[in-house]
Amino acid sequence: MITPALLGPIDVLAEEVASGVTIIEFLLLALVAVNLVVRAFAHRSYVRAARRDGADGISRSLFLEVTNVLIVLGGFYYTTIHLHGGVVFTTLAIGLLVTDFFEFEARLVEARNELPLERPKGALVASALVFVYIAYQSLFFLVAPVWDSIV
Template sequence: MPPVSLFGPLDAVLGDSIEYVLLILVLVNLLTRVLAHRRHVKAAEEGGAEAMSRFLPHAASNALLVLAAFYYLTLHHHAGMVTSVLVLGLFITDFFEFEARKVEARRDVPIERPKGAIAASLLTLAYVAYQSLFFLIAPAWGAVV
């Protein structure tokens, strides 16, 4: 547990394992992104742009990811700031990618993958995996540094 506890019992429960929670949330977000894209393609084929709507599990995973990143910021300031910036970038990218898919459906062009959101997700995944799984590369890192 960190020396300064802003959230009391939450810090006692999640304080030492928040990196792993973030890793799981990023992986869940990737999975819900795939499911949301499939749903958007199917909705666009059946009913056009009006039939498309945001995928609730993906929106919930985005919200949980943002909240977890902000909580991580209270525990580890430097890593939390980097993670929060990456997650907020991912959140904003998701918002605009959905709007771009609706434009594609209105223009009757094939629905593309959300490339920007995928790139932001992979960058976020790489950093969160580095933070949470550092113990795997710590011996090699220590030998180099």
């Protein structure tokens, strides 16, 4: 197993928070939560821009794109700490990135056809999956005693 001291400079700065849980998991959890909030604000700005200027007024949210890329890069880093969890998280994060790209294009199509903009349902589901998985990875120590007694 790869130790955090070998490839994990963030986790070297702080000792392991709990048994098997590292700082990067909590950072990713916070980043995914921020991404969900930014996603809501971005959708509101898309709706306002579509009402005001039509499809030409809608542009990608820079902050949403930055958080998406940081989540994927964080997933690559997490892979160096915990191989299995990192690969699963990174796969979900790349799925979120691709889904978000196509959801934005769907909003542009709706704006061009002068339809009301729907919520980005696919991106919301992908975000929820990413959030639930990293919450499971980072907060499992809270339910570990109960889980161990059952299993």
